[in-house]
Amino acid sequence: MPPRLTRHQRRLFHWIEDYIAEHGMAPLFDEMRDGLEYESKSSVSIHMKALKDKGYLTYIPRKARSTQILRPSRQVPLLGTIAAHSLVTIFPDEEVEMLNLAGLPKFAGLSRHEISQYFALRVRGDSMEGAMIADGDIVVMRWHNDPTEIKNGTIVAARVNETTTLKYLHREGSRIMLVPANDRYQPTTIDAEWEEVEIQGVYVGSVRGLI
Known part of the structure; x- marks a missing residue:
């Protein structure tokens, strides 16, 4: 410490x-x-x-x-692993690692309060490789308070019941589709009237080879 x-x-x-x-x-x-x-x-x-x-x-x-x-406080928490290819549980109950992203252009001018709106996840799987997100990449996400404002085609971390995945978001009425960026995988379709869907974050960018 x-x-x-x-x-x-x-x-x-x-x-x-x-x-x-x-x-x-x-x-x-x-x-x-x-x-x-x-x-x-x-x-x-x-x-x-x-x-x-x-x-x-x-x-x-x-x-x-x-x-x-030397010891920046303007850091982003790495909260766990997210699956790009399927729905799996993430956010393990373990010590949270902090990443210093303040040197990256997108974060360099942000205040500590602004940086606190972001978190990071490690990607598992290759279903988002068409979006230049590879297995093992670190994706940076932004917390989003109002999912209804998120546009179709946005990459999100979506939680369905107790599992989470990284996909493109598409809505058609009460139907929500979580669409991969790899033709080898099929979209996940959810009826929001019967299943709970929570948008945990909106994709901001990825960092390769950071840790």
């Missing part, structure tokens, strides 16, 4: 992360003081030294904008 931060240290660390995400460079100590309304720059120096000693960041003394984040 990483060393715990005090409330003031965590506040400064998160402020620095959001500043770098917004501006693409590290803040000056004067900007930290003004942004957090400290009375003096010495308060910033004390907290920065503590963050450096605990391994959360590093910087070169007296060198402007040299701060680098």
Whole structure:
């Protein structure tokens, strides 16, 4: 476990992360003081030294904008494995691994709150290879509060009863079709009046060879 931060240290660390995400460079100590309304720059120096000693960041003394984040909090949880070829149970009851995707262009400018809307799954199977999603890839998903707003043809993680799959979503009245991107597999058809269907997330992109 990483060393715990005090409330003031965590506040400064998160402020620095959001500043770098917004501006693409590290803040000056004067900007930290003004942004957090400290009375003096010495308060910033004390907290920065503590963050450096605990391994959360590093910087070169007296060198402007040299701060680098070593232990980012802006991470995406890898929640388990999802089947591309069939319906299987995912989200195992085990320790969640965190992935640092902040360096990717799509995530670089997002705040910690915005990144919290995303999660990741490892793909099992090849039924989505036509969508450039291969067996073993990590797919990044976004939580979606209103499934009725999701357009037909969107790739989703869909939960049917107690099982989940990654497929294209198509609706026709009460009928829901989960369609693969590989001609070797057949669509899964569900009558929403008789079976419960939950859209767990909307596909954002995939990362190959990340872990």
